[in-house]
Amino acid sequence: MSGASAPLRVLILEDSDNDAELLLRHLRRSGYDLDWVRVQTPEAFADALGVGGDGVSRDGVSRDGVSRDENKKKDWDVILSDFTMPRFSAPNALAIVKEHGIDVPFIIISGNVGEAAAASAMKAGAHDFLLKGSLARLVSAIERERAEARVRREHRRAVDELRESRARLQIAVQARDEFLSIASHELKTPLTSLSLQVESARQILETLASASGPAARLDAKLEGVSRQVARLTRLINGLLDVTRITSDRMPLDLDRFDLREAIEAVVAGTEDDLARSGSSLQIEASSAAVGSWDRLRIESVIYSLLSNAMKFGAGKPIQVSVNATPTEAVLVVTDQGIGIENGEQERIFRRFERAVPSKHFGGLGLGLWAARSIVEAHGGTISVASERGAGSTFKVRLPTSNGVPS
Amino acid sequence: MSAAQSIVMVVDDDRDIREIVADVLGDAGYSVITAINGADAIELLAKVTPSLILLDLNMPVMDGFEFRRAQRGNPALAKIPTVIMSAVHRMKEKVEELAVDDTLEKPVVLKDLLGVVARFCRTRDTY
Numbered sequence: 001m002s003g004a005s006a007p008l009r010v011l012i013l014e015d016s017d018n019d020a021e022l023l024l025r026h027l028r029r030s031g032y033d034l035d036w037v038r039v040q041t042p043e044a045f046a047d048a049l050g051v052g053g054d055g056v057s058r059d060g061v062s063r064d065g066v067s068r069d070e071n072k073k074k075d076w077d078v079i080l081s082d083f084t085m086p087r088f089s090a091p092n093a094l095a096i097v098k099e100h101g102i103d104v105p106f107i108i109i110s111g112n113v114g115e116a117a118a119a120s121a122m123k124a125g126a127h128d129f130l131l132k133g134s135l136a137r138l139v140s141a142i143e144r145e146r147a148e149a150r151v152r153r154e155h156r157r158a159v160d161e162l163r164e165s166r167a168r169l170q171i172a173v174q175a176r177d178e179f180l181s182i183a184s185h186e187l188k189t190p191l192t193s194l195s196l197q198v199e200s201a202r203q204i205l206e207t208l209a210s211a212s213g214p215a216a217r218l219d220a221k222l223e224g225v226s227r228q229v230a231r232l233t234r235l236i237n238g239l240l241d242v243t244r245i246t247s248d249r250m251p252l253d254l255d256r257f258d259l260r261e262a263i264e265a266v267v268a269g270t271e272d273d274l275a276r277s278g279s280s281l282q283i284e285a286s287s288a289a290v291g292s293w294d295r296l297r298i299e300s301v302i303y304s305l306l307s308n309a310m311k312f313g314a315g316k317p318i319q320v321s322v323n324a325t326p327t328e329a330v331l332v333v334t335d336q337g338i339g340i341e342n343g344e345q346e347r348i349f350r351r352f353e354r355a356v357p358s359k360h361f362g363g364l365g366l367g368l369w370a371a372r373s374i375v376e377a378h379g380g381t382i383s384v385a386s387e388r389g390a391g392s393t394f395k396v397r398l399p400t401s402n403g404v405p406s
Numbered sequence: 407m408s409a410a411q412s413i414v415m416v417v418d419d420d421r422d423i424r425e426i427v428a429d430v431l432g433d434a435g436y437s438v439i440t441a442i443n444g445a446d447a448i449e450l451l452a453k454v455t456p457s458l459i460l461l462d463l464n465m466p467v468m469d470g471f472e473f474r475r476a477q478r479g480n481p482a483l484a485k486i487p488t489v490i491m492s493a494v495h496r497m498k499e500k501v502e503e504l505a506v507d508d509t510l511e512k513p514v515v516l517k518d519l520l521g522v523v524a525r526f527c528r529t530r531d532t533y
Contacts, residue, residue: 188493199516
């Protein structure tokens, strides 16, 4: 409140010269440097708030040395208003404030107008109500309301920033999904040619009927190409699934099959990865686990879990088990690798998240997120139990009959 | 026995797809004719009546959607079995209105391609 701080910007609504002068004197005596404007009409009030239209009357504006242009759109610290004036009133002023969503502390300083009027003014948005002639409380009321207005302003700014950054993020995600969708479409056409070429070449080789020598070597090479084509296909389909999941559209193509068949199919396609990982794989699945699921998607869930176990399994044994009740099939994949810290265990199921830096481990960071989305689309759950350095156990529960519309 | 041998028409703007599909279907005992877009296909259909049309969707000049509408509007062509073979996103929803006989989603594997074609066609070895 010393002269060193910025002046207090006060908008005064008062018809009496005397009362206005008393008010200003009180504030100056309290140590405020003042930057003030006094108004007596709705037009002048709106103008002072920077919400008046062109050509409004500026009657009643009196200033202490500040030009009118500067006056416009001023950020007032406080509005001090008489209750009734010949051409204006505090309730009218409050209506204007409310209409324009202006958040400036509004303190009524009035003669005795009765409790009912005071109460209704407070209800209309006034922050305090003081009686002329007892201004002792004025300074503390102004300071309290300024502090609260500051808090409200900061809160609004934080909310605005959050909203903006969310909007930016949404646009970015949308652009990326659009890109993925186009890219995967573009990739599928050459992949079709490639896949058919390789398969056709292998068929031709077969007719050569030579089990050894160059034909056999060529066939082994083509088998390798064929595996890589299958891997590319999986990757591209995975990318496309990202966009499908994001747009909340994952129509399931339901089919009745044994979970063990799906595991077999995935394991057959990952033999190379397994050999590279140095881990051994043990499958415990003694009884059938039949249900209605989307075969390709469930295979991609199994693939994600298996390839994670190989990637992070530190070359130690991996166990896969399947158990089933009439209503539910449970798939468990356990490794004894690097494990996941407690705080990371929820995060790994989110999109593009990984618990380890990508330069040490490959992959797009989408596998578990896609797996969770797929499992949940089937009405199931996926969870992890893990300890740093002691491996991870992923458990997928799938209802055997699917109430989910396909 | 060429009279019994089925003709498959492949409509695709991608040259490699046309060639390899013609190749593998040829190896499997079918006759194949190819067209590079819907308009080209309609021109060919004035001269040849295949047992099956394998139709791509995204093509310049006349795409698969337009072709299918034109085909269905022509009584001479409407009855020819037609299978969409495309990489288009959410294909099944998009082709619902086209009332095609089946769909093959790219990337297509040989087994699926031969399986679909065998349902509509006979090879020269069938009889």
